Amino acid sequence: MSVQEQRRLLDALMGLDRDGDTREGSMKHFTDRDVCKFYIAGLCPHDVFTNTRKEMGVCPNLHSDPLKIVYDTLDDEKKKEYPYETDLATTLDEIIRECDRAILRQEQKLKDSEAEKIQNDPISRQISDLQLKAEKLGEEGNLDEYAKVNAELEGLKMKRTQQAVSVQIPSGAAGEVVQQYGSQSQQQKLRVCEICSCYLSKFDSDKRLADHFMGKLHMGYMAVREKFEELKARGFFPERREKR
Numbered sequence: 001m002s003v004q005e006q007r008r009l010l011d012a013l014m015g016l017d018r019d020g021d022t023r024e025g026s027m028k029h030f031t032d033r034d035v036c037k038f039y040i041a042g043l044c045p046h047d048v049f050t051n052t053r054k055e056m057g058v059c060p061n062l063h064s065d066p067l068k069i070v071y072d073t074l075d076d077e078k079k080k081e082y083p084y085e086t087d088l089a090t091t092l093d094e095i096i097r098e099c100d101r102a103i104l105r106q107e108q109k110l111k112d113s114e115a116e117k118i119q120n121d122p123i124s125r126q127i128s129d130l131q132l133k134a135e136k137l138g139e140e141g142n143l144d145e146y147a148k149v150n151a152e153l154e155g156l157k158m159k160r161t162q163q164a165v166s167v168q169i170p171s172g173a174a175g176e177v178v179q180q181y182g183s184q185s186q187q188q189k190l191r192v193c194e195i196c197s198c199y200l201s202k203f204d205s206d207k208r209l210a211d212h213f214m215g216k217l218h219m220g221y222m223a224v225r226e227k228f229e230e231l232k233a234r235g236f237f238p239e240r241r242e243k244r
Helices: 003-014 037-041 065-072 084-120 122-140 143-163 172-181 206-213 216-233
Strands: 190-192 199-201
Touching: 037 065, 037 084, 084 190, 084 216, 122 143, 206 216
Parallel strands: none
Antiparallel strands: 190 199
């Protein structure tokens, strides 16, 4: 579709005075500098994280549905003449990489907290040692000794539960969740959302989980990840995509 044909389509959609001026030179086209190319390509990151901790502010460029409709009339081969979808894929890739790094950091915090708990708690150290011993006895087929060690192990677990040993609370978001749920056995139930990097707990109610999965941050990262996969499947993706 030529530029003139695209402008005629806009005329049909919006009228000749869509820009407040009927002069040909004043009519907008999706290639204009002030038009948001990410919106034209299907997803402006400024839109998906509104009122979240990842807020990007208002997009400085024009979001035009009629211009997007014109762009969408092009087939993928024609769209590849413009850099818009490849640029969008590159930007979404950067957002995903940043989130994935946050997920790894949050998971490491939980691992470090668990390791610190075991190191500082004599009962937890004994349990850890006995678990290794029981596994070895089981592999060797020494069932009598395995039964004795396993009984001792269960006794220690019960003792730890009864004592409700306090744990070192991690900083940041992990600390807030642990403070909410309290005990060390509950902290062990924490996990990191693989979509948005937030902490979740197996003790969360259905409503709390639904609130998380339908929340703006989670839905925003879902939209980013799904759009990136769509662009990649259609052949629009960064030339260099290193393994995370």
